[in-house]
Amino acid sequence: MKYEAVIGLEIHVQLNTATKLFCDCPNRPGDEPNRNTCPVCLWLPGNLPHLSQEALEKAAIACLALNCIIQPVSAFDQKVYYYPDLPKGFQLSQHHMPLSRNGWVDITAEKGGMKRLRIHHIHMEEDVAKLVHETEGKTPISLVDFNRAGTPLIEIVSEPDIRSPYEAMEYIKALRAQLRYTGAAECSMEQGTMRVDANISIRPEGTGEFNTKVEVKNMNSIRNVGDAIAYEIARQTECLEKGEAIMLHTRLWDPDKRVTTAMRGKFAGPCVPDPSVAKIRVTEDWLKKIQERLPEMPAKKADRFAAEYGLTPDEALAMSLDRDISEFFEETAKQGLPPRKVTNWITTHLAPLLKDRSQAIGETALTAERFARLLAMLEKGVINTHGAREVLLKLLESNESPEDLVEKGQFRQVSDMSELEVIIDAIIADHPADVEDFRKGNEKVVGFLMGLAMKASKGKANPKLLREMLVKRLA
Amino acid sequence: MSDIYTYKNVSSDVPAGAVSPLSGVRVVVQPNISVRGWPCDAGSGALEGFVPLQDAAVITRLKSAGALLAGSSRMSELGFGLVGETTVRALEEGADVAVMTDTMGEARVTAAANGLFGFKPSFGVVSRFGLIGLVPSMECAGLVARDLDTIVDVMTAIAGKDPNDPSMPDEPAVDLASAREGFECPFRAGVVKESMDLLNETEVRSFKAGLARMEAVGAVIQEVSLPGYSLFRTVHNTVASVEASSSAGKYDSVRFGHRAPQGKNWNEMYLASRGESFRSLVKAFLFQGAFFQFEDYGAFEDACRIRNRLVGETMDVFRTVDFLVFPTRRTGHDPWEAASVKAVYESFLLTLPANVTGSPAVQVPACNVDGGVDIGLQVMGKRLDDARLLCAASAIAYTVPGGNAA
Known part of the structure; x- marks a missing residue:
């Protein structure tokens, strides 16, 4: 029998707010342990949470970027579980009344064409503390770092529309592109600002049934998500073929051995409405202001780039996928340069250089204005491609004018x-x-x-x- | 440590010189109200050794109004019931006013049993910041004192919006200054007909004596109906136990509290520590809450729904009357002896509706008296009607010989 996979993803994304979700401590989990703490986020008795407006706004922008509908009323619940990373015994999360529902992202399907993957809902929650296990000494000890405790997260829960590891990876990439565009989140799986859990079940191909699912955690890259899902599909298929039942449980991906292993069930308790955090009631005015803050998103921008600048659909997509690049492209093109030439230079020269240096454009000294002047010299034949490339390298690091760099480096083209x-x-x-x-x-x-x-x-x-x-x- | 105090203040942190609104007023608090540097164990092994880093909002305001913090009294575990409570003894020993958590009527019943005034403010009028509570949606800082003026003075100092308590609704502040103005009589006081079923013969006679005194001040007494009255107890019991179970989850014995030495891992350490920390009454209450959380969540949701309905019914009644009147305590149900959850609820049956609905309620002594037994007169007002309620209580108290002075 041929099986197909039914996959749903739960993705936690850390919002890049200045402060934590319920107090004014800096949202910088990477600082020296327990530096960014106060009685509220240490969850000491007697303290009351104070919802951050910035976190709510950024969460709402993220929801809009994923085409979700912001709910008129949402509220926080106490999600009860006992674990040393959560010393107050419950996590504030929006279980019963999430901030938004019914969103979607589009991906390019495996066999070409577009596939729309639906999002069930997005809710806000606070992150828990971080446990550091020291196993070296005589007695193994676990230390708790509260820098991460109370930092703002959104959890994006998909519908079970995903059918393959490829689709799962594309879904994550699409989400990531949309969210990074808003500027509300960094979404790095490697750095832990995006964490993906996958729910996987299999069924005979073409049937509509939903079978017992298995949750897989602990993947630290998009590639690993794909591999873990592929492994899990194969494992479950083998189970079924041997006539073994699939049990509802959680498995951990082992990135070294490249297998999933069963973990001891984490106690999951109920959710009680929190009596201290006020309900969030969204007014039309507020929502309008948030909508105005949502930037032009990639799909729309690509259409406009194609129409306004005469780019091919592929070029337009390449120029709009990353917000920094898209803005850099448009600014450069506006200096009167042939847009397709700008595109070509960004794709074949600038982008690989940035990748080598693992930098974003904003982190270099290069500005669109100076880039445009460089390309203008190339256009006029003052320099050749080789020279332009050499000057571009220097422009990434220095604030000198491209003209001076050409003269100093004697890059002027010899036409004598x-x-x-x-x-x-x-x-x-x-x-x-x-x-x-x-x-x-x-x-x-x-x-x-x-x-x-x-x-x-x-x-x-x-x-x-x-x-x-x-x-x-x-x- | 004494029999009465868990902590006695020896320093004098009263600003010298300036005369402040609460100059010379000695305040005793329960050890679940955070005072920076004072041990604050809320009467529980689960908080053994806990010393708050900040003052509760109530304490900050009392200090800046010039009050003297005398110390913290002994309290029942986590403020559930009154077993082991020593507030009244602290008052007898010279404190002028006690701040005690009122979750189901503790401040009012304490006052009623000792011929004192007791007050529970509207929910959301006094900041809960720094209150180590058990039932966030029901509890608030209650006051017990020998006279109403002190209660009004203290309320004036502690009431009002606090940025540290975002759960306080954005509402116009209660104008407590008006509580000192004369009261326009007559006022209409409602007797809830369904509540009369709870009273025995002595209690009925006492209550009627109190009603007669009120009429003498010019109150118009009328019977009203709260069809859901009999559900207050179940709603309180269900919602409060679930909130207690959830909020007591924070006692894991890692950073403070009694920590059991045994246990192979953290999970066993938690279980052993919690098992040894909580005493049987609180344990039973937490078990009950956990049962609803894990096994019968639907019952909890029903209780929340009924609670909303009861709030609505109560609001409706206040369209026809200014206040509702009840006795404060029941004879034969001593809360200091209540050793089971059921017995605790029996002793607070008459006071817990104010906690369920967030209404203000005041206990006036020496009105509901029969054969020398004072069961207390409880006047409950509309939410945020605290000032008018205290005003009416003064009017009633002045008609009673010695009623406003002890």
């Missing part, structure tokens, strides 16, 4: 025919055999000789002119 003539003479004199080869009909020799000539000019020769002159001489 007499200078080029000298270079060509020398090369032809040094490589009589290759010249002979060409004359016998081997045209590939031109490329080889061009390379030598460019090298001799230290990359500064006007390549178009050089080639013309070389071919003429060889003939």
Whole structure:
């Protein structure tokens, strides 16, 4: 029998607010342990939570970016469980009345075309403390770091629409792109600002049944989510084929062994409405203000880029997927440069450089205005591609003007025919055999000789002119 | 440590010189109201050794009004019931006013049993910041004193919006200054007909004596109906036990509280510590709450729904009368002896409706008296009608010989 997987994802995303969800402590979990704490987020008796407006606003923006409907009334519940990372015995979470419901994201389906994956709801909750286990000494001890305690999270709960590891990974990427666009979250699985739990069950292909599901946790990259799901589908299929029943339980992904293993059931208690945090009632005015703060999202922006700047659909998509890049592209193009040339330079030169340096544009010294001036010199033939690339590298690090950098680095392109003539003479004199080869009909020799000539000019020769002159001489 | 106090203040942190509204007023608090640097165990092993880092809002305001904090009295575990309570003895020994948590009527019943005044403010009028509570939606800082003026003075100092308690609704402040103005009579006082079923013959006679005194002040007494009255107890019991079970989850014995030495892992340590920390009465209450949480959540949801209905019914009654009147305590149901959850509820049956609905209620001594037994006169007002309620209580108290002075 052929089986298909039914997959739902629960994704926790840390909001990048300045403070924690219910107090004014800095939202910086990575600081020196227990530095960012107060009686509220240490959950000491007698303290009362105070909902952060910024967290509520950022959560609402994130919901809108995922096409969810903000609920007129939402509320916090006490989610009861006992664990050393939660010394107050309950987590404030929106169980009964979540902030928003009924959203979706679109992904490119495995076989092409678009597939819409639905989101059941998004709710807010506070994060718990972090346990640090020290097993080295004589007595293993566990330490509790409260820096993370009470930091704001949203939990995005999907509908069980996902059918394969590929779709799960695309869903996460789509969510991440949308959320990063809003500026409300960083969404890094590696750094723990996005955590994904997967619920997986399998059923005979084509049936509508929902079978017992297994939850898989502890994946620290999108790749690992895909691998863990693939492993789990194979494991469950094998179970069924052997006639074993699937039990409802939680498994942990082991990134080293690349398998999932069963974990001891975590006690999950009920949710009681919290009597201290006021209910959230959304007014039309407030919602309108939040909607106005939502930036133009990637899909819409890509359409506009295609229409306004004449980009192909692929180019428009590439230029709009990341908000920084999209804004950088548009600013550069507005300086009067051919938009497709800008796109090409961002995709083939700038983006790989940023990736190598693991930097975002904003973290470099480069501005759209200086980038545009560089491309303008390239357009006018003042410099060639090689020179432009060298200058671009420098622009990432210094605030000097591109023109000065061209002069200083002597990147100005050589179009002086007499200078080029000298270079060509020398090369032809040094490589009589290759010249002979060409004359016998081997045209590939031109490329080889061009390379030598460019090298001799230290990359500064006007390549178009050089080639013309070389071919003429060889003939 | 004494029999009466868990902590006695020896320092004098009263600002010298300036005359403040509460200058010279000695206040005793329960050890579940945070005072920076004082042990604050709420009468429970679960909080053994806990010392708050901040003053409760009530304490901050009392201090800045010039009150002298005498110390903290002994209290029943986590403020559930009155077993082991020593507030009255602290008052006898010279304190002028006691701040005690009122979750089901503790302040009012304490006052009624000792010929004192007791007051429970409207929910949301006094900040709960720093109150180590058990039932967040029902409890508030209650007051017990020998005279009403002191209660009005203290209320004036402690009431009002506090940014540290975001659960306080955005409502106009209660104007307590008006509580000192004369009261316009007549006022209409309602007797809830369904509540009369609870009273025995002596209690009925006492209550009628009290009603007669009220009529003498110019009150118009009329019978009203609260069809859901008999449900107050079940609603309180169900909701309060669930909130207690959830909020007492924070006692894990790691950072404070009694910690059991045995246990192979954290889970066993939790179980052993909690088992040894809580005493049987609170344990039974927490068990009951946990049962609703885990096994019968629907019953809890029903109780919340009925609670909303009772709030609505009570509001409706206040369209026809200014106040509701009840006796405060029942004879034969001594809360200091109540050793079971059932017995605790029996002794607070007449006071807990104010906690369920968040209404203000005041206990006036020496009115409901029959054969020398004072069961207390309880006047309950509309939520946020605290000032008018205290005003009416003064009017009643002045008609009683020695009623406003002890």
